[in-house]
Amino acid sequence: MSEPGAxxxxxxxxxxxxxxxxxxAIHLLRRLRREDxxxxxxxxxxxxxxxxxxxxxxxxxxxxAAEQVRxxxxxxxxxxxxxxxxxxxxxxxxxxxxxxxxxxxxGQRLLQEGRDRRTAVLAxxxxxxxxxxxxxxxxxxxxxxxxxxxxxxxPSPTRGGVTxxxxxx
Amino acid sequence: MSEPGAxxxxxxxxxxxxxxxxxxAIHLLRRLRREDxxxxxxxxxxxxxxxxxxxxxxxxxxxxAAEQVRxxxxxxxxxxxxxxxxxxxxxxxxxxxxxxxxxxxxGQRLLQEGRDRRTAVLAxxxxxxxxxxxxxxxxxxxxxxxxxxxxxxxPSPTRGGVTxxxxxx
DNA sequence: CCATTTAGTTAGCTTTGCTAACGAATAGGA
DNA sequence: TCCTATTCGTTAGCAAAGCTAACTAAATGG
Numbered sequence: 001m002s003e004p005g006a007x008x009x010x011x012x013x014x015x016x017x018x019x020x021x022x023x024x025a026i027h028l029l030r031r032l033r034r035e036d037x038x039x040x041x042x043x044x045x046x047x048x049x050x051x052x053x054x055x056x057x058x059x060x061x062x063x064x065a066a067e068q069v070r071x072x073x074x075x076x077x078x079x080x081x082x083x084x085x086x087x088x089x090x091x092x093x094x095x096x097x098x099x100x101x102x103x104x105x106x107g108q109r110l111l112q113e114g115r116d117r118r119t120a121v122l123a124x125x126x127x128x129x130x131x132x133x134x135x136x137x138x139x140x141x142x143x144x145x146x147x148x149x150x151x152x153x154x155p156s157p158t159r160g161g162v163t164x165x166x167x168x169x
Numbered sequence: 170m171s172e173p174g175a176x177x178x179x180x181x182x183x184x185x186x187x188x189x190x191x192x193x194a195i196h197l198l199r200r201l202r203r204e205d206x207x208x209x210x211x212x213x214x215x216x217x218x219x220x221x222x223x224x225x226x227x228x229x230x231x232x233x234a235a236e237q238v239r240x241x242x243x244x245x246x247x248x249x250x251x252x253x254x255x256x257x258x259x260x261x262x263x264x265x266x267x268x269x270x271x272x273x274x275x276g277q278r279l280l281q282e283g284r285d286r287r288t289a290v291l292a293x294x295x296x297x298x299x300x301x302x303x304x305x306x307x308x309x310x311x312x313x314x315x316x317x318x319x320x321x322x323x324p325s326p327t328r329g330g331v332t333x334x335x336x337x338x
Numbered sequence: 339c340c341a342t343t344t345a346g347t348t349a350g351c352t353t354t355g356c357t358a359a360c361g362a363a364t365a366g367g368a
Numbered sequence: 369t370c371c372t373a374t375t376c377g378t379t380a381g382c383a384a385a386g387c388t389a390a391c392t393a394a395a396t397g398g
């Protein structure tokens with residue numbers, strides 16, 4: 001990038017870091033996916049359930065938007081969660097077209113257990129790091145979460161009615 | 170976690186950070202996937218091509234291991250890359266069972282362009298960060314890449330013949 | 339009151355992951 | 369030397385997750 005030997009510019013470092021974060025994200029998720037079997041819930045389902053649990057009852061469209069997925073995809077995910085007894089689908093009293101998706105107590109319970117199991121491997125690896133490295137990753141997670149939400153200038157209000165940032169898993 | 174109000178333990182912070190990194194990785198990749206169409210190459214193909222380009226000619230098994238994927242999955246990915254003229258498959262002169270996968274010049278070119286495009290969005294966001302935040306993420310990417318390779322105790326030898334750590338994108 | 343828009347679903351396709359089962363080639367022991 | 373492991377890659381077949389296109393039902397609005 002730019003002159004070899006010259007100290008890299010800010011933009012060069014950004015591009016390089018973007019590539020490496022991209023790679024890291026791919027491999028991190030591939031590793032964590034191995035733990036899915038234990039909970040019986042795949043990553044997309046677990047992620048959607050997480051939004052439902054923490055984001056309160058919400059519509060399918062809002063859920064799809066929060067998960068950055070098209071409505072038909074979310075329809076299928078919700079159907080699977082409903083079939084598993086983890087969420088319910090009720091008519092929205094204020095809008096006959098919309099539905100309200102709500103987590104059951106079983107869903108809340110399973111989320112906790114499943115997510116814990118899923119991240120346990122990573123947590124164990126992180127716990128083995130020296131404290132300052134862990135702090136670096138803590139801050140990195142914050143920064144990465146912030147990247148997605150700062151697309152619009154200004155303080156940006158509620159961002160779709162979902163509590164946001166709550167969503168983990 | 171642990172006592173509310175008490176300062177969190179190292180393990181608590183590790184668990185918390187694991188959850189947030191997990192979430193960040195999911196959403197980061199979902200955002201970047203949107204850029205796939207431009208290069209015509211999906212994330213798994215781009216990632217595999219990257220290993221081939223930077224990891225030199227290597228066997229299918231080594232490639233599958235590097236990508237943390239089963240051999241049949243890699244067979245299909247390589248077939249797609251070969252059909253697109255991005256890699257070649259030649260017989261290994263030293264082992265009649267194995268094959269050597271090598272990137273074509275078209276593959277090298279496309280990797281560069283495709284990966285740049287794919288990470289451009291992220292790179293732009295990163296470039297907008299203050300230098301010390303960018304440094305934090307640089308270090309985080311290093312740490313995350315290191316997590317996957319330190320599973321076995323001891324210095325761990327060649328790990329499958331791949332240069333390792335070379336793999337970017 | 340009818341036209342337009344919006345919310346969700348259904349249908350159908352592609353890609354990616356897996357396991358199981360197989361053929362071919364290598365390695366090692368009797 | 370020959371016969372059995374083992375290993376490498378492929379094929380076949382399945383499930384999950386993503387998409388677009390097309391549809392129904394409900395709400396909006398002129």
